[in-house]
Amino acid sequence: MTISDQPRLRLLPMSDHVRGKRSAVTCQLKCANACLGPECNTSDNPHFRDIASSALSRRSLLGLGLAGAIGLVVGDAAGGGASGAAYAAQPGTSGLAFGPIDPVNRLVDEFTVPAGYTWQPIIRWGDPLFSSTPALDFEHQTPEAQAGQFGYNSDYLDIIADPSGKSGVLVNNHEYVNPNIMFPATTDPAERRRRGDIYKAAQGMSVVELQRRKVGEPWSYVVDGRRNRRITVETVFELTGPAAGSDLVKTAADPEGRWVRGTLGNCAGGTTPWGTVLSGEENFNGYFAWAADTAAQKRYSGTSTTSTETGWEAYDPRFDAHDPDYVYEPNRFGYIVEIDPSDPTSTPLKHTAMGRFKHEGANVTIAEDGRVVAYMGDDERNDYLYKFVSKGRYTAATSTGARKRNMRLLSEGDLFVARFSGNSPAGEITGGGALPSDGLFDGSGQWIALTRDGESVVPGMSTEEVLVYTRLAADLVGATKMDRPEDVEPSPLTGKVYLALTNNSNRGGASAPVDEANPVSGNRYGHVVELTETSGQAGETFGWSILLLCGDPSTTAYTYFAGFPKELVSPISCPDNVAFDSEGNLWISTDGAPGTIGYNDGLFKVPLEGDQRGNVQQFLSVPREAETCGPVIHDREGLVFVAVQHPGENGAVGAQRSFFPDYVAAHGGGRAAAPRPSVVQVFRA
Structure with a gap:
């Protein structure tokens, strides 16, 4: 039975569990009720030195048992809108000076922008290409x-x-x-x-x-x-990297393990210096019927399933991982995808060297020595932050040949996972969000290698296993569990790296006690971490501090905005995607604010330097039940772009809860319109 055949929201599995996060509909459709199932990461993250001295075998690690002898069996009310005098605006941003808007009540079905600005969609769901x-x-x-x-x-x-x-x-x-x-x-x-x-x-x-x-x-x-x-x-994709051709990615339809049909759960991404676009395959597990009967599969899905929301498994065998011919089909998803938007005939790539997990996205910078560095978050509660460093070096030429060579940079290199260490006494990290005695949540960190020179350095795991079951490898080397790592991007001006951590209802529990990098029990509102590479962009050590502890300062005492007076900032909750303008200001889009602080999701500007550092200012608000995605800031032209996802998601045909973006047509008579996810541009009126 698909969701369309069920009674409405009251019967959705997450209806009684979404205390202040996404709606139950989003949980059902977007991530297959991940928070309702057993926690995927049950590791206690032993340190690497403990693993090296243990007698852990590859077979016991992956939970093979008898099946291991023949191969791993894995399924495969009122709103704002006026300029708010209570919030402090920062003047001077090229082409984008604005007065922050008041937060908009979560029941309001409007796209709201600052005074002096207007908006229009560029393209909507269903518009013909x-x-x-x-x-x-x-x-x-x-x-x-x-x-x-x-x-x-x-x-x-x-x-x-x-x-x-x-x-x-x-x-x-x-x-x-x-x-x-x-x-x-x-x-x-x-x-x-x-x-x-x-x-x-x-x-x-x-x-x-x-x-x-x-x-x-x-x-x-x-x-x-x-x-x-x-x-x-x-669409057919080419698998690249060390896991391409491995037995772990072969199916009856692709006995070579090199050509994958389709991409799934495409969430955030990044644009490379050579002009291609990276896309993260995130919640792919919800598209497969599979049996969680091995440690490897449980680490990615948590639970067994016999049916999916799409129903594809009923007629397309590759989505039924109970079928012996397709047990490894899920292993062919969960990668970073690369496409060349300049060539509509090109074959897109899936890069196994960058690991397999629930990729929020990937963002690339060029290290001092010319190698490519990509930062990636695994968007699940208590999962990890990763970094990939290419073996080859970037070619700055703009020729077609140079672009094709650069498109192979992400096929070979070293994969790392982050371990955070705090510098405050453990007794000062209480879970209540109070700053430690030194006035900062901060510390140092280490990038722990999972592969080096293209080979596994995780005891008991082959290179292919590390890249297909990356979460298990990261568990073994003692990575730090984080509060749902989403978008992570380096500043193009300073090289500092900004990590959005959306929230984590399980923080503070037995499996994930609070630590200095994740200091709030039951982290409802999320936070943003600032990293500084201390041994070069491609190096293996970093420093870090928490930039923002999110929430509404009027109701949440522990909120923190890099030391900026909290009574002057815009309330913000559930940071998701980040971007930068030409002056180096951070822009944050949110996912989950309606359920946490009672306001629609939005887009926020945060200066990172000077006396305005930490001054969160809301630029726009998206409609009822929508999420703000993919911010693009062309401030020198006075343009801002966002993608508006799932407006009116709790509605139904004949009982829609949003009419975005076609408000005039919807209220002008005739058949009630459905909301249409769209790309929107904001510009001066």
């Missing part, structure tokens, strides 16, 4: 139409301008679908299969050509643009 594709027809949607239309539930976003500044390309992830607000409920098997194929076509990624009359104006998208492309659950 090609003249041969029909416009979205809610009552007659087909898989074929959706495959040529802009996808659903937008997440990571970039707007990449060409040298002229008058043309460019938009790249956007489509993380998952919400059947309830796409279609009326049905129990007809044939109709459910037809919809299943629409869901396949609605996910993945979109590449869309853009144009405008002159630099600084808003963009419009181009039907039949030469770079227009949809990447879906059926």
Whole structure:
């Protein structure tokens, strides 16, 4: 039974458990109720020296038992909007001076921007990319139409301008679908299969050509643009790196273990210096029916399943990991994906050298010696922060050949996981969020190698096992459990790295006691950590401090904003994605604020230097039940872009809770519109 066939929200498994986070609908569709199942990370993270001296065998590590003899069996009310005098604005940002908006009540279905600004969508779910594709027809949607239309539930976003500044390309992830607000409920098997194929076509990624009359104006998208492309659950990807061709990624349909159909759960990402786009495959486990009968599978799914929300396993055997021919199909997802938006005929890549886990995304910088460094978060409670350092060096040339060489940089290199150490006495970290006596939550850290020179350095695990079961490898070397590591990005101005930690209801429990890097028990509002590499960008040591302890200062005593007076900041909760403007200010989008502080999610600017450091200022608010994703800040042009995901997610066909972004059409008579996830641009009125 899919969610469309069930009674509404009251029967969803997470309905009684979402105390101040996502809605139960998001939990069901986006991450397969991960917080309701058993905790995936039950390790006590022994230190590396303990492992090296132990008699731990590869077979016992992976829970093979008898099955190991023939191969690992793994399933595969009122709102704001006016400028708020209570919040301190920072003047001087190029083209983007603004007065922070008041927070908007979570029941308000509006997209709210500062005084002097306006907004419009660039492209919405269902808008056709090609003249041969029909416009979205809610009552007659087909898989074929959706495959040529802009996808659903937008997440990571970039707007990449060409040298002229008058043309460019938009790249956007489509993380998952919400059947309830796409279609009326049905129990007809044939109709459910037809919809299943629409869901396949609605996910993945979109590449869309853009144009405008002159630099600084808003963009419009181009039907039949030469770079227009949809990447879906059926697109063929090439596996790269040491795990490509391994027995752990082979299936009946791909006995070579080198060609994967589709990408799933595409969340955040990053754009590389060579012009390609990286996308993180996050909650892939919820797309497979599989048996959690090994340590390896439990570490990724937590529980066994016989059916999924999409229903694909009923007619596509690769999503039924109970099938002996497809037990390793799940091992082919959970990677960093790389696409070339300039070439719609190119084969996208999945990089096994960067590890397999629930990738929020990956963001790249170039180290002092020319090697590529990528930072990555594993978005699950009590999971880890990772870094990848390439073996090869970046070529700055812009030729097609140079781009192709650079696209292989992420196929070979060293993978690391982070261990944080605090510098305050343990007795001062009480779980209540009070600052220790030195006035900072801070300390040092170590990047612990999982692979070096392309080979495993984890005792008892082969290279292929480290890269396919990366979470297990990180457990063994004593990585630090973090409060849901989401986006992690280096500042292009300072090189400091900023890690968004959304929240963690289990922090402070037996499996994850508080520590200085995660100092709040039951961390409801999340926090942001600032890292400084102390031995170079490609080095293995770092310093760190907490930049923000999020929340509403008027109701949460422990909130902290890098020492800035908390009575002057905008309330912020559940940091998710981060970005930077040309002056080095940090911008944060949020996911979960409606349930924690009672306001719609939004986008916030945070200066990082001078007397304004830590001054959180809200720039925009997204509509009811939506999440703010993929911020792009072109401040020199006075433009801000965001992706608006799952507006009105708790509604149903005939009882929609949002009409974003087509408010006028929705209220002007006729059939009630469905909300449409969209990419929005904000500019001066």
